[in-house]
Amino acid sequence: MRKLKIIEHVSLDGVVQHSADGDDFPYPDWNLPYRTPEGRDAVLALHGERFDLVLGRHTYDLWARFWPTAPANPMADRINAATKYVATHRPESLRWGPVEPLGPDVAEGVRRVKATDGPDLVLCGSSTLASTLLGDGLADEVLLIVYPIVLGTGKRLVAEGTPARSLELADTSTTPSGVVLSRYRVTGPLPVG
Template identity: 70%
Template sequence: MRNLKIIEHISLDGVIQHSADDGDFPYPDWTAPYRSPEGRDAMLAAHGDRFDLLLGRRTYDMWSDIWPKAPSNPMVDRLNAATKFVATHRPDSLEWGPAEGLGQDVIEGVRRVKSADGPDLVLSGSSTLTSPLLEHGLADEVLLLVYPVVLGTGKRFFSEGTPAQAFELADTKAMPSGIILTTYRLVGALKTA
C-alpha cells in the first residue's frame, strides 16, 4: 500500500493560500522571501526521489501552466515525471501527464490509488482535499512548513467542520530563514480525557 503525505506551506495563523484565485487574496507568493537552498533541499528530501501527485483540479490547472515550462532541475523533473491523480469532472482534459482522474467518488478513487502498487503519494496545494482525506483516515503523514508570518485572510489548512483528530510528532527541523518543518503522523480520533 502506498503512503500518502500532505505537504503544505502554512502561515502561523493557518493560511495555505498562495494565489489570488478569484482576485481577492492580497498576498500572492508570500513564501518567496523565505526561499533558501536549505529549504529547497529539505523539500526534495521530503518528496523523495520518486513520488506521484494527488491534486485538486484548480491546483492541477495552476501547476500545469508552470511546471512543464520550467527549466529542468531535480524538483521540476520529479514533478513532471510523477503521475498526477486529479479530482476532476473533466478527466479527458488532463494534458499535463501522465495523469488520471480519480473518478466520481474522490475518496474511493484515493483508496484505489493508495492500494495499488507505485511510489508514495504527495498532496500539496489542494486545500479542498485535505480535510476529507484526513476525515477518512487516508493521509499517513502531514508535513507543515510553518512560516513566521500572520496573513489574517485566505484559505485555511483545515476547513470548518473537520473532525477532531490527534497527531503525533514524527520530526521537526528549523531552517535558517525561520521556517519550521514539522512532520506529524495521524493517530486517530481526539481523546479528551
C-alpha cells in the same frame, strides 16, 4: 500499500493560499522572502526521490501552466515524472501527464490508488482535498512548512467541519530564514473524554 503525505506551505495562522483565486487575496507569493537553498533541499527531501501526486483540479491547472516548462531541476523533474491523480469532474480535459482522474468518489479513488504498488503519494496545495482526505482518515502524514508570518486572511489548511484527528510529531527542523519544517504521523480520530 502506499502512504499519502500531505505537504503544505503554511503561515503561522494556518493560511495556505498563495494566489488571488478570484477573491482579492492581497498577499500572493508571501513565502518568497523566506526561501533559501537549505529550505529547497529540505522540501525536496520531504517529497522523496520518487512520488506520485494527488491534486485537486484547481491546483492541477495551476501547476500544469508552470511545471511542464520549468527549467530542469530535481523538483521539476520529479513532479513532471509523477503520475498525477486528479479530483475532477472534467477528466477529458486533463493534458499534463502522466495523469489519471480519481473518479466521482474521490475518497474511494484515493483508497484504490493507495492499495496499488508504486511510490508514496504526495498532496500539495489542494486545501479542500487535503481536508477531505484528512477527515476520511486517508492521510498517513502531514508535513508542514511553517513560515514566520501572520497573514490574517486566506484559505486555511483545514476547513471548518473537518473531523478531529490526532497526530504525533515525528521530526522537526528549521531553515536559516526561520521556516520550521515539521512532520507528523496521523494516529487516528481524536480521542474524546
